[in-house]
Amino acid sequence: MTQQEFQQRAHTIPHQPGIYKYFDAEDVLLYVGKAKDLRKRVSSYFSKTFTTYKTHELVQRIRKIEFTIVDSEQDAFLLENSLIKEYQPRFNINLKDDKTYPYIVIKKEPFPRIFLTRKKINDGSEYLGPFTSAGKVRELIAFIRQYIPLRTCKLNLSDQHIKKGKFKVCLEYHLGNCKGPCEGLQDAAAYAESLQQVRNMLKGNLGSVIAHFKAQMQQHAAQLEFEKAELMRKKIEHLESYQSRSVIVSKHLNSVDVFAILKDDELAYVSYLMVSNGTIVQTHTVPLEPKLEETEQEVLSFAVARIRTDFNSIAKEIIVPFEIEYPDTAISITVPKAGDKKKLLDLALKNVNYFKDELRRKKILHLEGSSDIEKKKVLYELQSYLHLQEVPVHIECFDNSNFQGAYPVSAMVCFRDGLPSKKDYRHYNVKT
Template sequence: MKNQLEPSISEADASDDALGEASNVVSKNTMRFDARSLLAELPHLPGVYRYYDAAGHILYVGKARDLKRRVSSYFNKTQLSPRIALMVNSITKVEITVTRSETEALLLENNLIKALHPKYNILFRDDKSYPFLKLTGQTYPRMVYYRGTIDRRAEYFGPFPSRWAVRESIRILQKVFQLRTCEDSVFTNRTRPCLLHQIHRCSGPCVGLISEEDYARDVSNAIAFLSGRQQEILKKLEINMLSYSKALKFEQAMVVRNQMQALSSILQQQSMETVTDVDADVLAVVCQGGRTCVNLAMVRGGRHLGDKAYFPIVFEYSFDDKHETFIGLSENIDLADDAPLMDTGIGISLETRLLETFVAQHYIDQPVPPILIVSHALPDKELLDVLSQQMGRRIKILRQPKGKRRVWLDMARQGAQLALNRLLNEESSQQARIHALVDVLGLKLDNPDELRIECFDVSHTQGEATLASCVVFHHHKMQNGEYRRFDIHGITPGDDYAAMRQVLTRHYGRFLGVVAEKISTVSQIHSDAVLEVNLPQLVLIDGGAGQVEVARQVFDMLGLDTGVIVGVAKGEGRKVGLETLIFADGRASLSLGRESAALMLIAQIRDEAHRFAITGMRNKRAKARRASGLEGIEGIGAKRRQRLLLRFGGMQGVMAASMDELASVQGISSTLAEEIYRKFH
């Protein structure tokens, strides 16, 4: 029976709507894939294609100028690389989305790669946004470190490659221009200068030690400094100093002179200073030992702000003998219908492919500086056109820079090499620890490097704000994106056993597709459900025999293997190396000793679970305490609570305030002020 192609809803519909595309999705929903039927239906139009396997997992996302020719090249050719052949053999469904142009296809492709994380695409996974320096406020703007969504009501400078770069810029601005960094609530209620004013890091606007006009001038100079106009600032400061001197305002002249000296000193210390004010990003790629690194260095206003290394996930690429040439498919090559796929003589270096993919995934919908200094060529001209259209100006690519820019590129290469060496050393050490752990525990694994460990910990303060954590170790490192926190409810405060029972039941019961609260016997669980769950090979429990017994009961109830449960009981003085391993399947306890590589790995994972649990518990506890202090008082709503917190700078200030001070807040009567005072006294 001939299988028919059926229209289906694509995962990219939300992205399609955002791009304003006219979309047409074609899918093949059969277990036995018929490529011929699919290819006959494909249009000669630009768009994005997506490959899926039998389990419905995304394999690959690609763009094409001509969908029919591009997708056909995968199925009509026989000389495929091992990587591509493996992928093609796994395809059971293809979806396409037609776009109006190749530019829209590029945008959609990168949005889908970031959202779906296809196995065969090069992935630059980074769940953290870049930090900015933020100037907020109207009369006396405040400097602050910021990471998050951009708000147009404030001014932002960056992005910076690291938190350190932002902190260093704030330190410079404090030293030269003495801008404030305090919270607005603190600024409003100050009655005398703070310590920062005494050490000449703030001009004291909170108590009127600087006029609004002078402060605005300092803010303007700080903005110019962040924009790279340092020489312009020095000239302005010199003119101001001379004008103050002529007017016999020697104190003001001295202040300006001090600013000039501080700024000159900083410029001399800045070894990466250039004659011209340049905004540029420097990108260097290094491959070694089967791993790759893309290093991004940021230069703003001629100041080198530091770099950040990325380690992309690359699935089974093939190299030649020199480990330089990537053999495979290129989205930038427009193959003719009758052109042999692997006989074109075209070889794309892995470094080039990585660099091109990084630029696409990193800069789409992100600010792009006017200059990109790169270690390898970028053959995709369409990508540069998209970035130029996005920024409304031409983006210049420098492949072989000279002078200071050459120094930047060499430094970026060196930084990439150092970061890659560090990663390889860490992975080698972790690999040795993993193999030692597998041997000590007698784990039966086909590939020890694929060991997956989940660790659980419970944290609370004398029963208050109980919270449990689950952290994951896989592929030689902690997988932060898979961490989970669980709010524990409905137990006796301080009952660690009940908390551990709840978190394990909720976590593994969810994976089994059952309602944890309704499970009483193993017979209630469908037998196939247990087999379909990708459980860890090792489950660590931070606790002693009691917690391990609770975990054993939960696993028995869920029909899971109790042999994977290992408790980590703390030793004397809670010192690392004195822990005892307790097994749920009846094996004798183990004390590995301080020199054990296996115990070092267990302690690392246990400590991370403890850190993740205790930080979440403290945040939960602080939030509960802040809320409960005022929410429990009748007559205190959201607006009155906000006014009180703003007036007194937080709950500590409210608790320390007198009844008269409380009554001075808008909306707080004397009776209500008395109730608030009695609440805390």
């Protein structure tokens, strides 16, 4: 779309907040943006001199402009992020993170089970998370079950079935891992209280869980149930020990989100720390690909909104290295200069630097498509690290295995000039 073509329809764009969408000749969405003043913002694309080829290319491809008026800048901000997430337009910032994150689900059913899932189903169940590691989620569920007895069976524990005596307690009950709701040995109110303690643990609020166990311990002691009181005391000791080992930032901090950014010529990297009740409960770092002339502030603002949405953050304070545009007035933006918050920001920056270095190292190791100079550079580095007399242009690696001392086998992989040579791979049956 030329400047003259745009001027013919510029008067139809209002001076109001909203989002605008650019489409090409094939009606493919190219770009989504937000603006306090739609006409001023859209007009700027057709009146300024561009410093990058990508912005110039975007303007040349525009054939249709659509806009949506909203009530406030905050609404425009939220709508822009949701549209980018849904359509992923070619010229918008691309969050290069296509993982499906695991959740802990509290199933909507009588005496709800808790388990790991990667799919959110609109069935009324409660989903806690997401979390960045499935392995950590499994460890967390195992940790919870050590202290809070919950059922793991798939039985339909309706009141009608329980009253008819359809079920019998299983081994989990006799091991102390379940309190037997299937036989009516635990009522729904007591089970719901246990689930509330699960929620507290997942939010990092171990203090509430410890207080709950202390109350139970005192109740058992008052009723002369000393064995049960001793069991509660051991649980309290273990939780207090775990709490002392966890990453406590500050007992004076409540729930905050911490973001740090590192930007180079091609990509930006954003690190995220979720802090709940003074404890770091989630960490995540993602690469982003700016497509136009976005500044660090614009990239970080986009990442903050997207990551907070993905991780269902409810923190009312965001800690960042510089001021960013975040129109939600209920959220406070903090740029710390010293103290615990500055230490958190430094930790996030340390994580983002490590993440970038790891990506660089991985890129070096993936030599396919690299130039001969890049391949030789890696081989020379390997020669130096291993103190070899010659450049390792041909590498063979062997691995041996057996089945309880019998049926020995061996395998060999081969690398030529730093690349896998799969035609030279071998498998051996070893005779001894």
